[in-house]
Amino acid sequence: MKPGRAATFGKSAAQFLVGCLRQIVPAKQGTDANAADLLEAVKQWQQVFEHTPVMYFMVDPAGTVINVNTFGAEQLGYTPAELIGRSVLDVFLAEDRAAVRACVALCLKTLDQSHTWEIRKVRKDGSMLWVRENAKAMLRANGGPIVLVACENITERKEAENALRQSEAYLAQAQELSHTGSFGWKAATREITWSKETYRIFECEEGTKPAIPFMLQRIHPEDRLAVQQTTGRAAREGKDYDHEYRLVMPDGSIKYVRAVARATRDASGRVEFVGSVTDITATKEAERRLRDSEQRFRDYAETASDWFWETGPDHRVTQISEHSDTNTAPAGLIGLTRWDIAPDAALEPEKWRQHRAALDAHVPFRDLVYRSKDRNGQPIYVRTSGKPFFDADGAFLGYRGVCTDVTAAIRANQAEDALRKAQAELAHVTRVTTLGELTASIAHEINQPLAAVIANADACLAWLQRSPPDLKAARRSVEWIIEDGRRAGDVIRHVRALAKRSDIEMVPLDANAVVREAVALVQREMASHAVSVRMELSSALPRIFGDRIQLQQVLINLIMNGIEAMADVHDRPRELAIRSQASGDSAMQVSVSDCGTGISEQAIDRLFTPFFTTKSSGMGMGLSICRSIIEAHGGRLSAIPNQERGATFQITLPLHREEAS
Ligand code: ADP
Secondary structure, eight states, X not given: OOHHHHHHHSSOHHHHHHHHHHHHSOGGGTTOHHHHHHHHHHHHHHHHHHHSSSEEEEEOTTOBEEEEOHHHHHHTTOOHHHHTTSBGGGGSOGGGHHHHHHHHHHHHHSTTOOEEEEEEEEOTTSOEEEEEEEEEEEEOTTSOEEEEEEEEEOHHHHHHHHHHHHHHHHHHHHHHHTTEEEEEEETTTTEEEEOHHHHHHHTOOTTSOOOHHHHHHHBOHHHHHHHHHHHHHHHHHTOOEEEEEEEEOTTSOEEEEEEEEEEEEOTXXXXXXXXXXXXXXXXXXXXXXXXXXXXXXXXXXXXXXXXXXEEOTTSOEEEEOOOSSTTTSOSSOTTOOHHHHOTTTTTOHHHHHHHHHHHHTTOOEEEEEEEEEOTTSOEEEXXXXXXXXXXXXXXXXXXXXXXXXXXXXXXXXXXXXXXXXXXXXXXXHHHHHHHHHTHHHHHHHHHHHHHHHHHHHHHHHHHHHSSSOOHHHHHHHHHXXXXXXXXXXXXXXXXXXXXSOOOOOOEEEOHHHHXXXXXXXXXHHHHHTTEEEEEEEOSSOOOEEEOHXXXXXXXXXXXXXXXXXXXXXXXXXXXXXXXXXXXXXXEEEEEEEOOSSOOOHHHHTTTTSTTOOOSTTOOSOHHHHHHHHHHHTTOEEEEEEOSSSSEEEEEEEEBOTTTOO
């Protein structure tokens, strides 16, 4: 700013005007009455100029403020002196300054023409106001142009406009989010207005005038009549309406909408509606899916052989699934507890006590098996599982669960148990029978040590009768007596164990030891039939897991069969080979081979069938019992004809799990 100018314009606008006047009116006419009137008029105008609630600016072509009224300066937080001489751009936002320059330029180009615009101004404290500016450029007396600007503060209006715009934007957004559009419908004039979202719902280009024919065309043909009737009646009677219908979209898809409208009347009493239209396709879809899944579960429930139940907080049955199989689910249970109907309630108090404790603790339960009756009163076994259910506040409402008729499975188990018992019984009987056949062998096994005992006792006496008695030799004889006595005792114990009906006792066993003990019992039998035995037992075999007595029974049976198969052999040595060996990593084999009659083609498939025998005094039970014993051990028993003569019976047994590699 030039200092000279500051001296001229640094004062208030009033002083400036007075200054100008003095230039026009020469000093010598200062006392002239006209001049005095003029000055008075100027002063009055000056007052108006200063205090009229409009902001006035005078700006030179470079944009420098030449003058501003007090009101205008105060609106911006300045005194006039602070603004005069500054660039007018200082009271605009940086981003608006180019526009301001353009406006000033336009005014200068179009002298004496008014231009109006709305723009923001910045106060001294940085706050903002909106103004509506009316500007015009004119030539001053000295010929230079100035721009006169009158501004009106429109901040409040702008804020209201903005708030309205914002709330409209919020509304549009809310409509979009809730898939709800709004509409207005003047029934008399058929005039319809739609919100943006309504256009979107109807898939109609925004801005086109909504019309009833278009809407009817969008509505599903099956729903059209109902829509026309509802809206027609509402229009006639001036009543609210609320209805749902379908739209067929241009791509052929179906949209479900719900329209709700409130009837009002305009100033001249004509009916008009304001309403909302909501796209409820997703809700309808969800409802349909729910209905489908409910139906699906009902189908499952009704076709399953299981049935579903529900009990209340007192554990009494409230519901039982409808069943297509009318025989299964028991009838007449509603209102009863499970233990009311179970005939085993009194027999198994502990089972029911535990079950009721679980129910009272509101915990799930699994696989409770109890006795009940079917619809025809027939006893059945039922297996049930259930879980508690609660309301939204966590209050216990009861249990829901499923029941299965397990009668067949339980009867099968019982039959299997009975069969197992009968087999064990039979095995015992045949064992005792075999022992009867082995009497000679057993007697021999016992006689041998007894004879040795007598011989050693005699010897002992002789040693004692010597003079002096040979105590050392006598002691040795007594030691032998003890040893033989033990041997005889062992044999008797073993025979008793075989004869006793004892429970099966599965323990880890050394298979070779089992073989040796069995062979010991039939030693004499072999000798009396001139049969020699060859043992090829693999050392260091891992142990098996089984019942010693039963496995020995199998071996004795196979050995006895081998001896019998060689009874008619006269042209060659009767030799029995007993072998043990590993079979893979997890099993071992014991085989008994003879060189007897061998097995015929017809016989091979039937050997293990009960009562199959080719012997006049045979029972035909031995091999079938042997096979069931071996299978109960998880193994296999098979018969293989030898290449040359005789047959081999092979036992394969799994190794004890802890020893299998
Ligand atoms: P049994 O010895 O009472 O006949 P088994 O079930 O032990 O009953 O045997 C059934 C049949 O299998 C025998 O009658 C016999 O024909 C045949 N058999 C069993 N072992 C042999 C063998 N080692 N060699 C040939 N045939 C055998």
